Structure formats: structure tokens, C-alpha cells
Amino acid sequence: xxxxxxxxxxxxxxxxxxxxxxxxxxxxxxxxxxxxxxxxxxxxxxxxxxxxxxxxxxxxxxxxxxxxxxxxxxxxxxxxxxxxxxxxxxxxxxxxxxxxxxxxxxxxxxxxxxxxxxxxxxxxxxxxxxxxxxxxxxxxxxxxxxxxxxxxxxxxxxxxxxxxxxxxxxxxxxxxxxxxxxxxxxxxxxxxxxxxxxxxxxxxxxxx
Amino acid sequence: xxxxxxxxxxxxxxxxxxxxxxxxxxxxxxxxxxxxxxxxxxxxxxxxxxxxxxxxxxxxxxxxxxxxxxxxxxxxxxxxxxxxxxxxxxxxxxxxxxxxxxxxxxxxxxxxxxxxxxxxxxxxxxxxxxxxxxxxxxxxxxxxxxxxxxxxxxxxxxxxxxxxxxxxxxxxxxxxxxxxxxxxxxxxxxxxxxxxxxxxxxxxxxxxxxxxxxxxxxxxxxxxxxxxxxxxxxxxxxxxxxxxxxxxxxxxxxxxxxxxxxxxxxxxxxxxxxxxxxxxxxxxxxxxxxxxxxxxxxxxxxxxxxxxxxxxxxxxxxxxxxxxxxxxxxxxxxxxxxxxxxxxxxxxxxxxxxxxxxxxxxxxxxxxxxxxxxxxxxxxxxxxxxxxxxxxxxxxxxxxxxxxxxxxxxxxxxxxxxxxxxxxxxxxxxxxxxxxxxxxxxxxx
Ligand SMILES: Cc1cc2nc3c(=O)[nH]c(=O)nc-3n(C[C@H](O)[C@H](O)[C@H](O)COP(=O)(O)OP(=O)(O)OC[C@H]3O[C@@H](n4cnc5c(N)ncnc54)[C@H](O)[C@@H]3O)c2cc1C
Ligand SMILES: Nc1nc2c(ncn2[C@@H]2O[C@H](COP(=O)(O)OP(=O)(O)O)[C@@H](O)[C@H]2O)c(=O)[nH]1
Ligand SMILES: [Mg+2]
Numbered sequence: 001x002x003x004x005x006x007x008x009x010x011x012x013x014x015x016x017x018x019x020x021x022x023x024x025x026x027x028x029x030x031x032x033x034x035x036x037x038x039x040x041x042x043x044x045x046x047x048x049x050x051x052x053x054x055x056x057x058x059x060x061x062x063x064x065x066x067x068x069x070x071x072x073x074x075x076x077x078x079x080x081x082x083x084x085x086x087x088x089x090x091x092x093x094x095x096x097x098x099x100x101x102x103x104x105x106x107x108x109x110x111x112x113x114x115x116x117x118x119x120x121x122x123x124x125x126x127x128x129x130x131x132x133x134x135x136x137x138x139x140x141x142x143x144x145x146x147x148x149x150x151x152x153x154x155x156x157x158x159x160x161x162x163x164x165x166x167x168x169x170x171x172x173x174x175x176x177x178x179x180x181x182x183x184x185x186x187x188x189x190x191x192x193x194x195x196x197x198x199x200x201x202x203x204x205x206x207x208x
Numbered sequence: 209x210x211x212x213x214x215x216x217x218x219x220x221x222x223x224x225x226x227x228x229x230x231x232x233x234x235x236x237x238x239x240x241x242x243x244x245x246x247x248x249x250x251x252x253x254x255x256x257x258x259x260x261x262x263x264x265x266x267x268x269x270x271x272x273x274x275x276x277x278x279x280x281x282x283x284x285x286x287x288x289x290x291x292x293x294x295x296x297x298x299x300x301x302x303x304x305x306x307x308x309x310x311x312x313x314x315x316x317x318x319x320x321x322x323x324x325x326x327x328x329x330x331x332x333x334x335x336x337x338x339x340x341x342x343x344x345x346x347x348x349x350x351x352x353x354x355x356x357x358x359x360x361x362x363x364x365x366x367x368x369x370x371x372x373x374x375x376x377x378x379x380x381x382x383x384x385x386x387x388x389x390x391x392x393x394x395x396x397x398x399x400x401x402x403x404x405x406x407x408x409x410x411x412x413x414x415x416x417x418x419x420x421x422x423x424x425x426x427x428x429x430x431x432x433x434x435x436x437x438x439x440x441x442x443x444x445x446x447x448x449x450x451x452x453x454x455x456x457x458x459x460x461x462x463x464x465x466x467x468x469x470x471x472x473x474x475x476x477x478x479x480x481x482x483x484x485x486x487x488x489x490x491x492x493x494x495x496x497x498x499x500x501x502x503x504x505x506x507x508x509x510x511x512x513x514x515x516x517x518x519x520x521x522x523x524x525x526x527x528x529x530x531x532x533x534x535x536x537x538x539x540x541x542x543x544x545x546x547x548x549x550x551x552x553x554x555x556x557x558x559x560x561x562x563x564x565x566x567x568x569x570x571x572x573x574x575x576x577x578x579x580x581x582x583x584x585x586x587x588x589x590x591x592x593x594x595x596x597x598x599x600x601x602x603x604x605x606x607x608x609x610x611x612x613x614x615x616x617x618x619x620x621x622x623x624x625x626x627x628x629x630x631x632x633x634x635x636x637x638x639x640x641x642x643x644x645x646x647x648x649x650x651x652x653x
Binding site for chain 2: 064070073074075076108191192195
């Protein structure tokens with residue numbers, strides 16, 4: 001029944017305040033909150049996307065603010081299959097940070113990871129003078145590093161869903177028969193589920 | 209940076225990260241700082257290059273290490289080896305805080321005990337006890353009677369006590385009542401109750417009985433052994449609780465040395481100064497390294513050797529992980545020697561390698577020789593890293609100066625004393641005992 005649902009761990013990276021959490025909120029709840037406090041207790045969200053012949057369930061890990069003083073833990077991008085590296089099109093410094101994150105991902109994350117470079121806050125560009133990161137520069141980086149590239153606005157919702165759809169299309173499909181043990185699921189090799197009070201009854205039902 | 213917090217936490221070891229997470233959930237505003245550039249302090253897992261530079265005077269180059277041992281980033285070596293009891297308090301905290309979302313666990317494949325030159329599997333239940341060659345035929349029956357008493361014991365129902373009073377009778381008296389012989393006593397006290405010496409025999413039986421119950425319940429949870437272990441090493445644990453704290457609003461600063469601690473006129477903690485500025489809070493939680501002048505050693509010193517091998521420990525049915533206890537009396541010592549092994553099955557080594565950590569409490573002035581009996585059991589050893597650690601604890605309980613200091617990680621093979629420390633510090637700070645509530649699902653779909 002669930003056989004064609006693929007779970008994908010997706011992480012967000014980028015300088016503080018570029019709009020990472022806002023992009024997630026737009027994608028998951030189609031909502032935007034001006035000047036909002038960082039969402040407390042909600043740094044693990046899931047959202048399903050229906051592709052042509054299967055469904056992808058994104059397990060989205062937000063930074064929980066740990067990027068602010070460069071304190072993200074290696075656990076954060078461990079086994080991530082997709083990453084959004086976000087910058088603010090009006091903040092050149094945030095693009096330098098984005099370059100750094102792409103490099104870090106290539107060094108630390110799993111080999112097949114799909115990375116999308118995302119220039120956010122497009123709605124702030126009333127004239128071309130407001131733009132501080134040239135589209136050509138970002139496109140060049142994407143080509144060199146084999147990244148997807150989008151310019152978005154979490155505020156208006158422009159292009160946000162497109163980012164996730166494009167990732168969904170680029171993710172290599174995994175067989176859900178347990179032949180690929182690289183992902184997050186599966187108790188086949190002695191992994192255990194601590195949330196089950198009793199391991200002897202294992203109907204393998206996932207209520208999600 | 210914000211100026212004022214409810215609590216400042218110094219050091220990102222496991223004790224500190226759990227407390228930070230618990231306090232953030234309760235709505236406290238927490239600032240968590242570590243002078244090092246990575247999470248975990250003493251409870252982190254490191255790569256081989258980090259291990260070489262920590263332990264060897266002439267570390268190998270990364271190229272040499274990789275040609276010998278495979279990719280450096282495949283290694284996550286625990287500085288302090290421990291396992292989690294499947295039914296222990298740390299597991300309980302992990303489940304209640306949902307940190308299990310971030311960490312996967314595997315069973316440890318077996319638990320063994322050394323007896324007269326041979327390694328035996330510790331029987332996991334009464335059935336295994338009956339078939340184990342560890343005990344003689346009569347001893348098995350007595351052991352069975354003892355285990356039945358343990359599992360039927362009910363504090364409220366005096367008939368189940370069989371005339372024993374856990375607060376008055378010593379464990380020695382309990383053994384006597386069941387007619388248990390020396391090697392059975394040794395097996396119960398060391399391999400099940402996990403005492404590292406025989407002092408417990410003359411003490412009230414309750415703590416011993418509680419430890420045995422924990423052991424039995426932990427085994428029955430998943431079957432093979434009472435222990436579980438996180439994929440990618442123990443270093444995942446502090447990271448997981450740090451993430452929990454951050455999600456509930458905790459602020460994290462790594463790579464941030466404490467330039468100055470601020471005190472009020474009456475000597476109470478007021479805040480810290482770092483490169484990011486001044487941060488104030490009425491309370492600080494810290495590991496002993498941040499306030500060495502407020503700590504004392506327990507006198508106990510532990511020697512640990514981390515060994516890399518290419519084979520599982522002989523006579524353990526090729527277990528990808530196991531614990532082996534060498535009881536003190538078997539090798540003429542006062543304290544047991546512990547061996548804990550893990551491998552690539554837990555993503556802590558490169559393919560085909562095993563890590564065996566050997567440890568004991570030091571008794572002589574030639575501590576490295578004290579571990580010899582264990583080394584002999586491991587087969588060929590490719591590389592060995594040895595270190596001696598002292599165990600520190602705070603001199604005062606923190607109520608006078610609002611500086612609450614954790615204990616260093618002791619020589620026990622699990623986390624039960626660490627969680628006792630967490631609960632104790634929590635109580636001293638908040639004035640009420642820790643009650644774990646299931647974290648509500650704010651974030652799910
Ligand atoms: C009368 C008797 C007959 C036994 N017959 C057998 C047998 O046929 N096959 C078998 O596998 N085991 C037998 N045993 C048990 C065996 O001696 C040991 O208990 C077993 O080998 C486990 O050794 P241990 O190291 O646990 O012994 P310990 O823990 O040192 O002793 C276990 C208990 O048995 C007593 N004991 C041990 N050996 C003897 C002995 N030879 N004579 C009297 N008491 C002893 C001890 O005092 C103690 O109470 C017998 C025990 C007794 C008491
Ligand atoms: N104008 C505009 N503001 C945005 C956009 N995305 C985020 N913001 C604002 O930028 C600030 C930081 O956003 P947040 O999502 O918290 O950034 P994060 O730190 O990267 O997670 C908030 O005040 C948001 O309201 C956008 O697309 N356009
Ligand atoms: Mg955010």
C-alpha cells in the first residue's frame with residue numbers, strides 16, 4: 001500500500017535570517033509570517049509531494065537556529081539525501097556563506113546528495129539596484145557544482161514549490177524492499193525501534 | 209547576542225546537553241557554550257586522525273592512516289566507551305523527549321563473562337540459564353529459584369519477599385538463603401548487577417536487586433543482550449539533546465572560550481564574558497573542566513585502551529558487538545576488567561575493522577600491565593591507544609554560588625550513574641524531581 005512512498009531527509013543550510021524557516025513554512029503550510037520569532041518546537045516537519053508515479057515524503061530538518069554561531073552538528077546533515085542552500089538576494093555576504101555550505105556538503109554529506117541553491121527574498125527587488133547577488137553568478141556556481149538553482153520568495157510563495165518538485169525529480173528512486181540500507185528506514189539489520197514498548201509484536205504498520 | 213538568560217550551560221557533554229534540553233522544553237531561556245569547536249566534550253566520538261593526535265606523540269599523517277585503516281571519516285571512536293541499558297533511564301529520557309527521531313540504535317549482539325580461562329555467554333533468561341554450561345546442574349536449580357524470586361518480588365506483597373528484607377539483609381545473606389555458590393555469586397554480582405568489585409556483598413541488598421531487575425528487564429526488551437548502542441557512536445547522543453534544546457529555543461555557541469566568569473559581591477554566579485560579549489544568568493551548569501578549582505578527584509583512576517582489530521573477539525560467535533566482563537577474582541584483582549566492542553555494523557569503523565575498548569580501575573603503579581589479560585583475549589591488535597583518566601566531582605552542591613557542576617563519566621559500562629547525576633542536578637536547580645512527560649507532537653504533518 002505504502003510501497004511507492006519514498007522518504008527523503010532534506011536539510012536547510014544558509015546564513016541566519018535568509019528565510020530558511022520561512023521557505024519551509026511556505027512549503028508545508030502555505031503560510032508566511034512577517035518578523036516572526038523562530039518557531040519553537042517545530043524543527044522537524046514532513047510534507048508529501050505527489051510525483052508522476054510515486055509519492056515523496058520530505059522529512060525536513062530545519063537548523064533550529066544552530067547556524068547562528070556556526071554550531072550545526074554533524075548529525076544534522078548525516079544521511080541527508082537533499083539540501084537547500086539558501087541565501088538572500090539582497091545580501092552579498094549570505095551568498096559567500098552559501099558557497100561555503102556547498103563546499104561543506106560536498107565534503108561531509110553523503111555522495112548522492114541533491115543540492116538546490118536558493119536565492120530568496122525576490123519580492124524585495126523593486127528595481128535591479130536592490131539586487132546584490134547577480135543571477136549569473138549563482139547560475140555559474142550551480143553549473144560548476146551540479147546544483148539545482150532557483151530564485152524564490154517565501155513571502156509571496158513564488159517558486160517555492162518548484163524547488164521541492166525539482167528535488168523530487170532528481171532524487172534517485174530507492175527500492176523500498178530493503179535492498180538499499182543507506183537510508184533512514186528499516187530494522188532489517190538489527191536496528192531497533194525504541195518507541196515500541198514491546199518488540200515482539202511488530203505488525204510493521206506505520207501510522208503516518 | 210542577547211544579554212540575559214535563565215540558565216547558562218558550559219560544555220556540551222552528554223550530562224550538560226540533556227539538562228539543557230530538559231530546561232529548554234520547560235521554557236527556560238538557555239545559552240549553551242563550549243570552548244571546543246565540536247559537540248560532546250568527553251562524550252564525543254572522534255575520527256582516527258583526531259584520535260592519533262590526542263593519544264600519540266608522533267601521530268601518523270592522514271594519508272598513512274587512510275592507507276592502513278580506510279577512510280578517516282568512516283571512523284567515530286568513542287573516547288569513553290559505554291552502552292545503554294535497553295530499559296535504563298537514558299533510554300527512557302530519549303523516548304520521552306523524542307530524541308529517538310534523530311538517532312538510530314542497534315542491539316549489542318551479546319554479553320559475555322570470563323570464567324576459568326573461557327568466555328561464556330551470560331544467560332539472557334531462565335531458559336538460557338538452564339542450558340548454559342556456566343553453571344553446574346544443582347547450581348542451575350538454585351539460580352532458577354533466585355531468578356524466580358527476583359521476578360516475582362513485589363514491594364507491597366510481603367509473601368513475595370520470602371522472608372528477606374532488602375534494606376536490612378545484605379546481598380551476601382540473600383545469596384546464602386538461595387544457597388548460591390561462589391561462581392554463581394560472582395556471575396550474578398558482576399555480570400548482571402554489574403558491580404566492579406565485591407564491596408556490595410556486605411551492603412543492603414536493595415541496590416543489587418534493583419540492578420539485577422534492570423538487567424533482566426533490559427534483556428527481555430530486545431532479546432540478545434541488555435545493551436543498545438547508537439549508530440555513528442555515542443557522540444550522537446549529546447548532539448541529539450543539543451538539537452532538542454535548540455528546537456525549544458536554546459542558543460548554541462561552539463568554539464567560544466570563556467574569557468571571564470562574573471560573580472556578585474557575595475560570590476554568586478552572575479554571568480560570563482566571551483568573544484560574543486557578556487551573557488548573564490542567575491544559574492550556571494558546567495562540566496568539571498570549566499571550574500577545576502571547585503572540583504575534587506574521587507581518587508579513582510581509570511585506564512582505558514582503545515584497540516583496533518580486524519577480527520571479532522574470539523569465542524563470541526563472531527558478534528559484531530559485545531561486552532565481556534572479566535571478574536576481578538578470575539585474574540587476581542580487586543576490580544573487574546571490561547571489554548566493549550563495536551564495529552562497522554554501527555558505522556563507527558571502516559569496513560572490516562573492530563574497536564575494542566578495554567578498561568579498569570587502576571590498582572598498581574603499572575596500570576598498562578593490568579589490562580594484559582584482556583588484550584590476550586582480543587587476538588592480533590593492529591593499533592592501541594591508552595589513556596588514564598581521573599574522575600572529578602564538585603566539592604559543593606551548587607546551592608551557595610548557583611554553580612552546578614556535573615561529575616566526570618565514571619568507569620561503569622552504562623549510563624545509569626550519569627542519569628542519576630542529571631536527575632540530581634535537575635532537582636538541586638528546580639527544587640522538584642524530574643518527571644518525564646511525552647513531548648507533544650507539534651511538528652508532525
Ligand atoms: C552433592 C553435590 C553433587 C553434585 N553433583 C554434580 C554433578 O553430578 N554434575 C555437576 O555438573 N555438578 C554437580 N554438582 C555441582 C558442582 O559441584 C558445582 O556446583 C558446579 O560444578 C559449579 O561449580 P561452581 O564453580 O559454581 O561451584 P561453587 O560455586 O564453588 O559451588 C557451588 C555450590 O556447590 C557446592 N559444591 C561444589 N562442589 C561440591 C562438591 N563436590 N561437593 C559438595 N558440594 C559442592 C558449594 O559448596 C556451593 O554451595 C554437585 C553439587 C553438589 C553439592
Ligand atoms: N521580504 C521577504 N522577507 C522574508 C522572506 N523570507 C523570509 N523573510 C523574513 O526574513 C526574516 C528571517 O526569516 P527566517 O525564515 O526566520 O530565516 P532563517 O533564519 O534563515 O530561518 C523573517 O523576518 C522573515 O519574515 C521573503 O521571501 N521575503
Ligand atoms: Mg530558521
